[in-house]
Amino acid sequence: MWRAGTATGRKGSMWAAVPLAAGAAGALGDADDEVPLGPGQLPPRNASLPPLHAEINISIIMIKGQLELEVSHARRVYGVNGEVPDSYVKCYLRDGDKWLHKRKTRVIRRTTEPHFKQTLKYQASDALGRTLMVMLWQRCGGFEHNLALGGAEICLDKLTLPQRTYGWYPLFPATSFVADESPD
Template sequence: MTIGPGGIRRGAGQVFSPRMKLDQVETLGEIKLGFLLTKGQLEVEVFCACQLPPSSLGQPPDTYIKTYLKEGEKQIQKRKTRVIRSTTSPQYRQTLKYNMSDIQGRHLLVMVWERQKGFDHNQPIGAVEIELGRLDLSRSMTCWYPLYPLASRQIGSVVSP
């Protein structure tokens, strides 16, 4: 992990899009991801997250991860993990796969979501965007990524089931 201008921390290949809210240096926790290119597929290992904020009710949140390949601002090929209940340090241990031919020139958007109870919309906790071309995919790699909030104007355009 490196520290950039203004104290902004970032993991390997991490980039910031206009939808990220970077007016605060404080992060919303971290996520540990692994990358491996094998048999024509990119395997994204979602290991765990830590230091996630509690829910609006002050309880440990029920969370899951959604990933998208991004082409410009367009999000394509969504993948999701299962929900991990009641913890600010969830252990996901799931592998999400993308075809190698689909990742060329694209970014990977990884979002941590809090599942709401009842009929409320699920809420994004934080996100990381990774430029896949900046990663050395010739070998297995694992990295921690700080999570940053999404700009409030963007949250309405990213509704989760």
């Protein structure tokens, strides 16, 4: 069973409920091993996959005909082999299994606590009725493909978009979001 976490924002300060890391809910005596999700976050499609320890902090608001997604920072980000990665965030609007309207942050080098501090914008008409995919990626060197470390899917219809929503979103393995068509 999954449950949504809560977060509120006050006068530009970030006040957020921090989701528990994987397994921590069970350590507190919760028999269902529930993982608190961020505001509007949907559970992964493959519910048997546990969350990663990584989390991302974002805020979302609809203002002046645009959906603004502020990607603030992430924590406990480790690369595929446990190394300290060069990381960045890609966000997509998603309509069913179609991945639309990609936006991405700059790469933050060699840290497990990247501070992106970037605002990504989408037209309101493109965002309404869709979900938002927030994916954390590891940049690889040379001719290697970059690797998706994890992601969170947010149902925009579950948020009060004229108000800014702040939250920590636990990341789940990227394989829990990919259907027949994967993002580029």
